Amino acid sequence: MDQNKQAAIAAIDAKADLIAKVSDAIWDYAELSLMEEKSADQYCEALQKEGFQVERGICKIATAFSASFGSGRPVIGILAEYDALSGLSQKPGSLEREELVLGGCGHGCGHNMLGAGAMAAALGVKAYLEKTKTSGTVILYGCPGEEGGAAKAFMARDGLWKTLDAAITWHPGDANEVATGSSNSCIQTQYTFRGIASHAAGSPDKGRSALDGVELMNIGVQFLREHMSSKARIHYAITDAGGRSPNVVQPKASVLYMVRSNRVAEAVELQKRVDDIAQGAALMTGTTFEKKFIDGLADTIPNHTLEAVLYENFQALGVPAYTAEEHAFADALAKTYPSADALPGQGAKNDPAVAEKVKALREKCGHAMNEFLMPLYQGEAFTPGSTDVGDVSWLTPTVQIHVAAFPNGAPGHSWQNVSIGRTSIAHKAVVHAGKVMAAATIDLLEKPELLARAREEFEKATAEGYTCPTPKDAVPVVPD
Ligand SMILES: [Zn+2]
Ligand SMILES: [Zn+2]
Incomplete structure (x- = not known):
């Protein structure tokens, strides 16, 4: 890893306390889709202090924002989410179901981490742009309502993503991997x-x-x-x-x-x-x-060129390492749900050869936290669920990674995810996700041929054009 990249990584490490603090604050607020006022404020204030140019309420969505740094092309977007789920209030760091606020909300999908990790990446790229005076802009997009309301899809209708050269995001998961494939x-x-x-x-x-x-x-x-x-x-x-x-x-x-x-x-x-x-x-x-x-929400168009760039940087940076105490907590948490032995990752689900490799990696690891990088898988993969990252992927080359933040097989939208989401394990995931995304962004800024190849692949994959599912006059609302 060259000096400039190392400096960006060091800048993220230097801000690790701020990044963890923001992740915990968003966990505490636990605001529902399209009502993430305090969460959006938290990000806008922190980013303004860090020298980003912040615009609130973009695309007429009150809790959406953009925070940009740098100038000129390429323009790389990093996507943040910060909405919670109802009925999932939970004491942090607990091994049993204990509500923190009766009937309250909780970050069962880990979006407190998602936003903070995206911010970490933006801070790393900012440090790089400042140091090298390279042409390029990084924009952190605050995207509300992933769990209902789908801000990214409204932003897609308004043409926002078309202005980017690429978009990068991540999601906390039970494994360290570069995501691929399509969604519903x-x-x-x-x-x-x-x-x-x-x-x-x-x-x-x-x-x-x-x-x-x-x-x-x-x-x-x-x-x-x-x-x-x-x-x-x-x-x-x-x-x-x-x-x-x-x-x-x-x-x-x-x-x-x-x-x-x-x-x-x-x-x-x-x-x-x-x-x-x-x-x-x-x-x-x-x-x-x-x-x-x-x-x-549209289906997701994968971009193998960008996936390879993310993978290379993931390999160079390794994966989060845990203390004995952190392992013990995650191992115990994994005993509270039935799917702890499932093989993680999209590759293992779709390719028996990959499944064999992942099985060996799991056995070698021996812990509930998957302390290894999944092999790069770029075969067929289809997730029946839906994400508004799909709409972004129809308008600009888009890539997503997963960083281990939950023990193996942890069910989505669960109290277990809320419990671990405000621990040192979560903080490690957030900072690490930021580093991988920042390092990959630096590659895209430095090597125009990568963006050109990603664009070529994108043009082929989206040749039929984006059918926007969001009507012209629709505004984001929650059901009655
Ligand atoms: Zn979710
Ligand atoms: Zn989610």
């Missing part, structure tokens, strides 16, 4: 039916049931499932059944739908058929309905 596209829509209330026995002929509208819509979608791609998925939840009185004809009822398909263009087409079914249900029941767009 997902469109979320709330349908609210309105009818006429009346006495269900005395004057049923006067009533028009909104609940009937919801039920017939669900039945219509049930029949649709036979005639759609077997890879597509449609989920729903009745969020308002109209009340608790069977003897009242329900005047209002709501259902929340999620339409998923591997490619975003297919999801948009399937969504239209679901809309038609809602219309049919309203016609059948003499009700009306309103449609509220919640969010739309």
Whole structure:
């Protein structure tokens, strides 16, 4: 690793206390999607103090921001998230389920770390740009609502990501790896039916049931499932059944739908058929309905060129190392869930040869924290879940890494993840993620041929063009 890169890494180490403090503060705030006011403030203030040019409320989203440093091209975006999940309040560093705030929220997806690690990367790149006076800009993007609201997709609709030469992000995980593969596209829509209330026995002929509208819509979608791609998925939840009185004809009822398909263009087409079914249900029941767009996420386009750059830097920097005490805590935490023996990583799931290698690495490690780097895997990999990083990846070459922050096999969105998210293990993950992303960014700034190759691969992979799932006039909202 050359001197300039080493200096950037040293700059991150010098800020390790600040980075950990921010990660812990965001953990404490545990704010839900699109309500991350204190969290966004924390980042904006810290970055302003560090000399970044901060713009708040970008793309008309109150808790979104950008913080940039440097000038000219290339422009590299680093993506931060900071939203928590409801019902997951948990005492930190605990080995059992103990709520910190009754009914409170918690960082079960580790987004407190995600944002802080992204900030760490930006601080490292800033130090490099300052020292070398190289042409280039690093922009940290504060992206709210990953768990609902999907700010990155709204930013994609507004064309923001098109201005970047590349985007880099990470997610805390149970292994150290460069992520690859595709994810499902997902469109979320709330349908609210309105009818006429009346006495269900005395004057049923006067009533028009909104609940009937919801039920017939669900039945219509049930029949649709036979005639759609077997890879597509449609989920729903009745969020308002109209009340608790069977003897009242329900005047209002709501259902929340999620339409998923591997490619975003297919999801948009399937969504239209679901809309038609809602219309049919309203016609059948003499009700009306309103449609509220919640969010739309595209599938993810991998970029193998960028993956290789991240991998090379991951190899050079190694992985976080743990003390005996940290290992003991994570080993004990891993005993609280059933999936602790699963093989980690996308490669192990998709390629038996990789699975063999990962198995050997796990056995050699012997601990719940995976203290090794996963082999670089660039084969087929498909995650049925969805992320708004997908929308970024349709507009600029994009890459993601995972850094071990949770013990092996830890379930997503769990109290275990909240518990470990405010410990020294989490702090190590955050700082390390920052270093790998900063070192890779420096390569992209120094070697234009890498960005050119990444761009060429990106143009081929996205030749059909981005079908934006977010309507022109939609604004980020949470379901009622
Ligand atoms: Zn999540
Ligand atoms: Zn997440």
